[in-house]
Amino acid sequence: MLALLASFMNQTNLWATTYHQILQNHQNPSEVKFWLDALKWGKAERLGPGRVRVELSAPNPYYANFINTTFKCEIESAVAQVLGEACEVAIEVGDATPIDEIALAKMPLAPPIETSHMEISAAIDVKPRFIQNTTSLKSVFDHIDQNLTFDNYIVGPSNQFAYASAFSTAEKPAVQFNPLFIYGPPAVGKTHLLHAIGNHIKTRNPHIRAYFVSAEKFVNEFIESIQHKNPGDFRAKYRENVDLLLIDDVQFIVGKDRSEEEFIHTFNTLHSMKKMIILTSDKAPKDIDGLEERIRTRFEMGLVADIRPPEIETRIAILKAKAEQDDVYLPDDVATFLGTYVKDTVRNLHGALVKLQQFASLTGSEITLDLAKQVLQNSIPEEGQEYTVEMILNAVCKHFAIKMKELKGVSRAKVFALPRQISMYLIRRYTNLGFREIGLIFGKDHSTAVHAHQKIESEIETDLELKRNIEAIREQL
Numbered sequence: 001m002l003a004l005l006a007s008f009m010n011q012t013n014l015w016a017t018t019y020h021q022i023l024q025n026h027q028n029p030s031e032v033k034f035w036l037d038a039l040k041w042g043k044a045e046r047l048g049p050g051r052v053r054v055e056l057s058a059p060n061p062y063y064a065n066f067i068n069t070t071f072k073c074e075i076e077s078a079v080a081q082v083l084g085e086a087c088e089v090a091i092e093v094g095d096a097t098p099i100d101e102i103a104l105a106k107m108p109l110a111p112p113i114e115t116s117h118m119e120i121s122a123a124i125d126v127k128p129r130f131i132q133n134t135t136s137l138k139s140v141f142d143h144i145d146q147n148l149t150f151d152n153y154i155v156g157p158s159n160q161f162a163y164a165s166a167f168s169t170a171e172k173p174a175v176q177f178n179p180l181f182i183y184g185p186p187a188v189g190k191t192h193l194l195h196a197i198g199n200h201i202k203t204r205n206p207h208i209r210a211y212f213v214s215a216e217k218f219v220n221e222f223i224e225s226i227q228h229k230n231p232g233d234f235r236a237k238y239r240e241n242v243d244l245l246l247i248d249d250v251q252f253i254v255g256k257d258r259s260e261e262e263f264i265h266t267f268n269t270l271h272s273m274k275k276m277i278i279l280t281s282d283k284a285p286k287d288i289d290g291l292e293e294r295i296r297t298r299f300e301m302g303l304v305a306d307i308r309p310p311e312i313e314t315r316i317a318i319l320k321a322k323a324e325q326d327d328v329y330l331p332d333d334v335a336t337f338l339g340t341y342v343k344d345t346v347r348n349l350h351g352a353l354v355k356l357q358q359f360a361s362l363t364g365s366e367i368t369l370d371l372a373k374q375v376l377q378n379s380i381p382e383e384g385q386e387y388t389v390e391m392i393l394n395a396v397c398k399h400f401a402i403k404m405k406e407l408k409g410v411s412r413a414k415v416f417a418l419p420r421q422i423s424m425y426l427i428r429r430y431t432n433l434g435f436r437e438i439g440l441i442f443g444k445d446h447s448t449a450v451h452a453h454q455k456i457e458s459e460i461e462t463d464l465e466l467k468r469n470i471e472a473i474r475e476q477l
Contacts, residue, residue, distance in 0.1 A: 014054075014082065015041040021078040022071075032071055038063050040094055051086045054079055057094030064093050066164050143212040144202065144246075148195035154321055156314030159189055162305040166193040169278065170200035173244065177302040179267075179277035183284050184307030185435070185450045187345030190280040194246045197278060201244060210244035211237075215252035219259045226258075234262075239269040243276070250279045250299075254290050267298055277302075282454075287447045308434060310346065315339035318349055328357055333369045338376075352376055387430035387477055389441060395476040396423045399469065408442050421452035422470060428453050 019036055023029040042055030056075075058064035067075075068091050079087035150170070155163045162182050169180045182190050198210045213221075218238075225234035238245065245266075253263050270277055281288065284306065285299040310318065316339035323330035330353070342352045359375045360367045397407055400419045407419055420442060427438050428449070435446040435453070442448070460467050 014044060014079075015039075015056075017082050018054075018075065018078045021081055022074055025074060025078060025081075032074065035063070035067050035071055039067070039091070042092070042094075047088065051088070052079070052083060053088045053090065055090045055092065057092050059094065061093050063168075064091050066160075067091055070160070070164075144198040144210060145195045146199060148192045149199050150196045152321065152325070153189065153192055153196055154310075154314060154318045156310055156317065158308040158310050158314060159184075162190075162193060162307045165303055165305040166197050166278075167200075169276070170197045173201060173276040178271060178274070179279055179299070179302040181279050181281065181285065181299050181302065181304045182307065183281045183304070185282060185309060185345070186454065187347035188307045188309055189346055190307055191248050194248055194278060194280060198244065198246055208243050209241060210246065211242045212246040212248070214248045215250045218247060218263070219253060219256055222259050222262050235266070238266045242270070244278070245270060245275065246278045248280050249282065251281045251283060251288050251291075254288055254295075260292065260295065264295060264298070271298075282450075283447055310349075312339050312432070315342070315349055318346060319353055322350060322353055323357075326357065328367070330367060331369070334367055334372050337369055337372055341376075387426070389427055389431060389433070391477055392426045392430065392473075393423055395473045396426070398476060399473050410443070421456055422466075422473070424449045424452035425456035426470070426473065 022032060022036060026032045038059050040057045042057055044052055044054045047053050054075075058067055072089055072091065076087045076089045079089065150163075150167055153163060162184070165180060166182065169177075182193060184190055194212060198212055201208050202210060221237075222231075222234055225231045253259050267277060279299065281299075284304065285291065285296045288296070291299075316335050319335045319338055320330060323335070334356075338349065338352055338356075342349050356367060356372055356375050359365070360371060365371055393404065393407060396419050397404055400415075402416060402419060406416050407423060409416060411417070424438050424442070427433055427441070428435065435449040438449040439446045456466070456470075460470060
């Protein structure tokens with residue numbers, strides 16, 4: 001083994017072998033590959049019998065910190081597998097890489113600020129008629145919300161990778177990967193990240209022509225272009241007159257044949273010109289029903305990052321940040337109370353806080369724990385009451401008069417499927433389990449649990465029978 005180490009010492013072979021081992025070990029290689037590609041080999045040295053130290057360098061402090069906190073243990077484990085000896089990895093900040101500087105200089109996303117409009121047009125391969133004055137340059141940012149930035153995005157374990165990927169994209173658009181695909185259930189912060197990327201790039205280079213659009217609006221604009229017989233204007237807008245395209249809820253395009261075709265051509269054109277494409281969806285590309293293989297492969301050719309519903313610590317941090325933003329005093333016990341029981345989405349967290357703030361303002365009351373319990377009594381369990389998975393499943397079985405094996409079975413008959421979806425909804429709402437854990441209870445994957453929760457949540461206010469069923473089950477509990 002000593003000879004093996006000696007042969008590797010100060011050579012990139014050790015890092016190449018370790019790199020391959022990490023990808024083999026990691027459940028989602030594309031996640032870790034993006035960060036590993038930013039690292040450079042430093043050196044290896046012996047610390048003592050059976051122990052070595054490996055030094056790697058990251059391009060900036062942000063990379064170094066993220067890799068240290070997220071992937072350091074994986075790197076140490078992989079080196080240990082390769083050498084058969086314990087390893088200590090040190091990740092330092094290195095000098096800027098010439099390759100990155102050259103790539104940034106050549107980026108079509110970054111024409112120099114001190115240029116004429118004609119020079120900008122030439123730099124980004126756009127016909128001059130699309131950039132006529134300063135007003136038209138500014139108008140491309142009309143759909144980017146300036147209030148949604150990286151600075152006011154609350155980061156936690158559930159969204160750390162997506163945040164880091166988005167920030168890296170904003171720092172070096174289209175240099176390392178393209179597109180960036182962010183997925184997760186509704187109202188967990190995907191749209192915020194799209195706007196944050198646009199704002200960050202806009203701050204660094206005001207001449208970048210960025211465009212934020214929902215997939216629904218993209219489809220509607222395309223339909224209108226057909227109706228008015230001006231598809232050329234639509235294509236010019238999305239293919240020639242944009243450097244950064246941010247599309248929200250891209251799954252909406254699926255199944256709309258002509259819109260899909262138009263989207264593919266738009267994607268191909270922008271990608272070939274090294275223009276940055278950033279997409280969000282409620283599901284991973286492989287889980288989007290009806291998605292054509294040719295589109296799925298395009299979605300996955302860059303970096304895919306997921307966001308999960310926030311855990312309790314992140315929920316509390318979001319509440320306190322929102323209260324601070326609104327200049328409202330939110331006691332710690334109230335923030336903890338809300339963060340514990342309002343679990344579904346960031347939007348619901350904000351909604352609960354706004355409801356509490358408005359009630360306190362209208363009544364002249366101070367925000368207290370008792371007031372929070374009074375205002376939100378219909379949305380949370382009673383004080384001291386804890387619902388377990390077993391309690392919820394038993395209550396559902398009793399209410400619908402079905403057996404546990406039928407509730408957890410595979411039958412898609414409504415008499416079993418609806419109770420199963422209600423169970424998933426209630427478990428998510430009243431326990432600390434995530435969608436993956438909930439799916440496992442029923443032998444399903446997390447996307448099934450997400451779908452069940454979204455379905456019940458969206459229908460409970462309009463379907464009176466469904467609402468009565470759920471209230472009856474809660475009364476049993």
